[in-house]
Amino acid sequence: MVAHYGLVGCSTRLLCGVNSVLSRHDNQDLHYEDFEGRIRIPSGCAIAGLINRKGELTSGHTIAEMMAVMHERSNGLGAGYAGYGIYPDRSDSYAFHLILADEWIQQEVEVILSRAFSMESKEEIPVKRIGAYKQAPLVWRYFCSPRCSPWMADGETDADELLLKTTMRINRLAPRATVMSCGKNMGVFKGVGYPEEIAEFFRIDEYQGYSWIGHGRFPTNTPGWWGGAHPFSIGEIAVVHNGELSSYGANKNYLESCSYELSLQTDTEVMAYAVHYLRSQGYSWGLIAAIFAPPHWSDIDRMGDREREFYTALRRAYGGLLMNGPFSIIVAFSGGLMALNDRLKLRPLIAGTSGDFLYMASEEAAIRQVCERLDTLKPLEAGEALIGLVEEESRCHVA
Amino acid sequence: MPRSLMQPEFLVQRDKERCIECKTCVRQCGFGVHEYEEARGVLVSNDSECVSCRRCVVFCPTGALQIKKNEAYRENSYWTEDRLRDLRRQAEFGGTLLTGMGCDRTYPIYFDHILLNASQVTNPPIDPLREPIETRVYIGRRPEKPVPASASGCGIPLTGMPMQVSAEVPAAVSAEMPCEMPKGAATVELGEMAKGPTTVESGEMATEMPPAVKLEIPVIFSAMSFGSISKNAILSIARAAASLGTMFNTGEGGMHRDLEPYKDHMIVQVASGRFGVDPSYLNAGRIIEIKIGQGAKPGIGGHLPGEKVGEEIALTRGIPRGSDAISPAPHHDIYSIEDLRQLIYTAKEATEYRKPVSVKIAAVHNVAAIASGAARAGADIIAVDGLRGGTGAAPKMIRDNVGLPIELAISAVDRRLRREGLREKVFLIAGGGIRCSADLAKIICLGADAAYIGTAALLALGCHLCHKCYTGNCSWGIATQNPYLTRRINPELGSQRLINLLTAWSHELKEIMGAMGINAIESLRGNRLQLRGVGLPENELRELEIKQAGEAM
Amino acid sequence: MKRVHCNLEFCVNCHLCEVYCTLAHSPYNDLVAAFKGGAHPEPARLFVEERRPASFAVQCRHCDDPYCVTSCLTGALYKEESSGRVLYLQGKCIGCGTCLVACPYGAIKRRMKPDGHFTIVKCDLCPDRTRPACVEACPNLALKYEEREQMNP
Structure with a gap:
């Protein structure tokens, strides 16, 4: 399908991308909408994911390798990874990964953070600042635990709510500050560049995780900027997404009336918040898939009474969260992955298993790159969800 | 009352060459405009009764009739014909002006200042002749959280599209990744690659719809x-x-x-x-x-x-x-x-x-x-x-x-x-x-x-x-x-x-x-992102919550 | 057999059936010409009777056992076996009017030919067309051309 393309010619494009983005970060009045339309090269994105059902750890090198194969699917304007199980020693703390334009905004962010969380430790995420990345923004991580917050009612310490509110407050400062991730024992690493460059910048191969997702961006509708790279993450959830939501306006309305603030100008943010919302309602992954990509009415009409009633109810209630338009997504969460294709199968997504591993990627080549002998291989059907979980007895690895 | 100052609003024009005197117009007019004068053997029209409903025009088999606006009033751009006519009518009859159907004045028509979006490349347009496009809605209050978080089994296919079982897959390799849901929502039979239909094990409605x-x-x-x-x-x-x-x-x-x-x-x-x-x-x-x-x-x-x-x-x-x-x-x-x-x-x-x-x-x-x-x-x-x-x-x-x-x-x-x-x-x-x-x-x-x-x-x-x-x-x-x-x-x-x-x-x-x-x-x-305004000032765009044409997503 | 049936409830008294009947039986293709082209336009084979608010287009019912045929003095009127239509031979008709009296529907009319002799006019169900001209012209589906159990509307 796709050969291992070389990296020839990417660095110049990278420089354009990174430099323009970075240089403009100095400007205090910067609106990231300003980037809109400057680079509009239509195509798709690359996504990939892997999970080990025994919860055994894999180096970030594997996912980076999978992404590198799909180099041609991105344009150097954004890439990122999320690893789960990467902070086993600090698994009780919430790890905030932050992108910061400068030290001044960092102070502001710390004020916001400290209103709801007590900071246990903070450090700059170790990166390789070479080449164009000498000018990359600051990337920091904070390990925190929640405390009573002025935003919450007395005595209420709903960690999930705190995470959400804190994240949205920090994201209001975008593009000068954005939260990459804030979950326990997981972290997102993302920025402007090709997947392999971002992997190198963040030294992704030095992390060990039981589950990984990766993304290479080909931004069209929204600008290429650090905060806009995937994965998008909120709480324990991280989403990588290849596609465009025609329903963005409708989904945004729905989420905003559930008090989500959408500030990052991208479809994937909607996906992440929608997953977060439905999880907070206690819905299972299967139900979330059925809400995002429900069966067509013509199929529902042919079902038995109970099923028909069930899906009719679901569509009536959650029509605002139906994700319309082409997409393939991989949602990572604590202990599992879910892959889902849109209702018409307008974007590629294929999954394969080998031993204890489940791999998913936009292209088969990405899976073959890291695992030549597969036990099974299957492209996802339209509207089909594939959920891979770490086995219960192995959950101790995960925690 | 002395001679009325009202003038007919419309004039009926009959093409004598085309008229075959079938009297369809006479029988069809609800306002009694057309009349056949037996004595002279001719069709005549009483223009002042004509409301321009065009029944006679549509029914005339030879297309002999036309209704024209009567430019009887000396109008200017402030005192338009409509205003003059209404004023005269009230001066003669002293009543509230009545009318039917909807407002016909020249207020802005926002529909005509809004353009719709379409997909190109990044998002494929869908062909309604080949793919289902759903226009069904349910009119009524939307159910709030109709499906319970916790499930009890009844095995409903997840999407109505069961996972295909690949022929090459040996049954033994059913790479089973068991399902363990946080918050006790064990509802999905999940992502094993070679197992039958994926199901949501819940058909119970949480509340009455x-x-x-x-x-x-x-x-x-x-x-x-x-x-x-x-x-x-x-x-x-x-x-x-x-x-x-x-x-x-x-x-x-x-x-x-x-x-x-x-x-x-x-x-x-x-x-x-x-x-x-x-x-x-x-x-x-x-x-x-x-x-x-x-x-x-x-x-x-x-x-x-x-x-x-x-x-x-x-x-x-x-x-x-x-x-x-x-x-x-x-x-x-x-x-x-x-x-x-x-x-x-x-x-x-x-x-x-x-x-x-x-x-x-x-x-x-x-x-x-x-x-x-x-x-x-x-x-x-x-x-x-x-x-x-x-x-x-x-x-x-x-x-x-x-x-x-x-x-x-x-x-x-x-x-x-x-x-x-x-x-x-x-x-x-x-x-x-x-x-x-x-x-x-x-x-x-x-x-x-x-x-x-x-x-x-x-x-x-x-x-x-x-x-x-x-x-x-x-x-x-x-x-x-x-x-x-x-x-x-x-x-x-x-x-x-x-x-x-x-x-x-x-x-x-x-x-x-x-x-x-x-x-x-x-x-x-x-989904207002699918709309753009043309020729609308900023405050109207803001009221409509739509962007100016030319602005991207 | 298929007959023309008029629905009393929806006949709007426009007489367009008559107009188009004339056209269908005239030598011209244009309505204006059909009415004004010659000295005498072809008379319509059906006619609208009105007692407001109701109106009704009357034409030959093409009865199964037609009184007009029985009464015809010269044998001009006959029932065509193949189609069921009641027709007459121009040459044999002497315009005596016996059939007018015999017809229980008043569906036959008499007229003077250009040569001064009388003859009858009646519906022939437009043999050259798939549907009679009156039915096609009816703007309100009051006239229908179809087979019904009952001969009368």
Whole structure:
């Protein structure tokens, strides 16, 4: 399908991308909408994911390798990874990964953070600042635990709510500050560049995780900027997404009336918040898939009474969260992955298993790159969800 | 009275060469314009009675007739002909000016300043001839969290599309990744690669579903009462609604017994006159609508002159024959929002909570707050009727000068309901000025769930917008009870015209949605990103919450 | 057999059926010419009777056992076996009017030919067309051309 393309010619494009983005970060009045339309090269994105059902750890090198194969699917304007199980020693703390334009905004962010969380430790995420990345923004991580917050009612310490509110407050400062991730024992690493460059910048191969997702961006509708790279993450959830939501306006309305603030100008943010919302309602992954990509009415009409009633109810209630338009997504969460294709199968997504591993990627080549002998291989059907979980007895690895 | 200063508004021009003296014009005119003079053996026209309804023009088999505007008034750009004529008329007759149908003044038409989006490359357009495009909506209150988080098994296929089992996969390698859900929601048989259908093990509904009615196309025929229009016109609409899988509305005139077969597609209206309202009426339809106001005459109740109240109407409305049916301006049991709540719940009690209750309001300046109040008062559906909404009779000054364009009204209502977290609960219907499928798509993008059409439906039945509904002389047999005229609507033909119209709109709506890359109507609703304004100042763009054409996503 | 049936409820008294009947039986293709082209336009084979508010287009019912045929003095009127239509031979008709009296529907009319002799006119169901011209011209589907159990409307 796709050969291992070389990296020839990417660095110049990278420089354009990174430099323009970075240089403009100095400007205090910067609106990231300003980037809109400057680079509009239509195509798709690359996504990939892997999970080990025994919860055994894999180096970030594997996912980076999978992404590198799909180099041609991105344009150097954004890439990122999320690893789960990467902070086993600090698994009780919430790890905030932050992108910061400068030290001044960092102070502001710390004020916001400290209103709801007590900071246990903070450090700059170790990166390789070479080449164009000498000018990359600051990337920091904070390990925190929640405390009573002025935003919450007395005595209420709903960690999930705190995470959400804190994240949205920090994201209001975008593009000068954005939260990459804030979950326990997981972290997102993302920025402007090709997947392999971002992997190198963040030294992704030095992390060990039981589950990984990766993304290479080909931004069209929204600008290429650090905060806009995937994965998008909120709480324990991280989403990588290849596609465009025609329903963005409708989904945004729905989420905003559930008090989500959408500030990052991208479809994937909607996906992440929608997953977060439905999880907070206690819905299972299967139900979330059925809400995002429900069966067509013509199929529902042919079902038995109970099923028909069930899906009719679901569509009536959650029509605002139906994700319309082409997409393939991989949602990572604590202990599992879910892959889902849109209702018409307008974007590629294929999954394969080998031993204890489940791999998913936009292209088969990405899976073959890291695992030549597969036990099974299957492209996802339209509207089909594939959920891979770490086995219960192995959950101790995960925690 | 000395010689009238009024001049005919229109002139009838007869081409003598083409006229074959068949006298069709004489027999068809509802206003008695044409006459055959036996003595001279010629056809003559009394121009001053002509309302330009064009019945004679359409029926003349040789095309010998034309109606021209009479430029009898010395107008200028301030004192337009319309103003001069109205003023003269009032100087002679001293009455309130009456009119029919919707406002015809030159206020901005926002629909014509809004452009729709389409997909290119990054998002494939969908071909409605090859892929399903869904326009179905459920009209009624939206269920809140209908499916319980915790599940009990009954094995429902997850998407109706079971996972394919690959032939190469040996059964032994069923790479089972067991399912362990946080929050105890063990519902999915999950991502094993070679196991049968993926299922959601839950079919139990958490709560009883609020009543709702399925519409196959998000267009509903708006309220037009038996009285304002003829029984044949209503039957045409009812039949079309039944055949299209949508609804029609009885209006405030009660339910004629001939509508019995179409009950499942009927919205029964309760207006301030309460004509024909009793428990059996409330229970007859699928939805109850409380009419607070209508776009053509906000703040004014319906008027049906006694001359129109014949046997049938008297029976249907439950009033004596020949008596005026004058609905009061307010409901005299609703002087406040809490009174509205009581009426809503009275209707719900009377129907054992089996029917959604709609509240129809005219688009007035405070429409957003009123809609929000109605939603909080328990309305399941809110219908907003805009400035261009039609009527059988209204004072002209009210019709033409009171209200809001529906585009602005719906945008404001949708925004207010969203901000208050009510939007996802209620169903919002927009009415008053929907002319075509593009208007329909635009109003849905501005926040409506469905649209009411009244004028468009009557146009399909033959109406030529002469605005003389209040006279009862409708040559097209629509807004009349004269038995010589009402037979001009044959429900068999009328319903077919309406079915054709909405079938065409449905195709076009699907084309529009497909071009956007949207295959379910719920993704269109409130999706203002699919709209751009052209030639609108910033404050109007802001009111409509749409971007300027040229601005990207 | 298929007959033209008029629905009393929806006849709008426009007389367009008459107009188009004339056209169908005239030598011209244009309406104006059909009425004004020659000295005498072809008379319509059906006619609308009115008693307002109702009106009704009357034309030959093409009865199964037609009185007009029985009464015809010259044998001009006959029932065509193949089609069921009641027709007459121009050459044999002497315009005596017996059939007019015999017809229970009043569906036959008499007229003077250009040569001064009388003859009858009656509906022939437009043998050259798939549907009679009157039915096609009816703007309100009041006229229908179809087979019904009952011969009368």
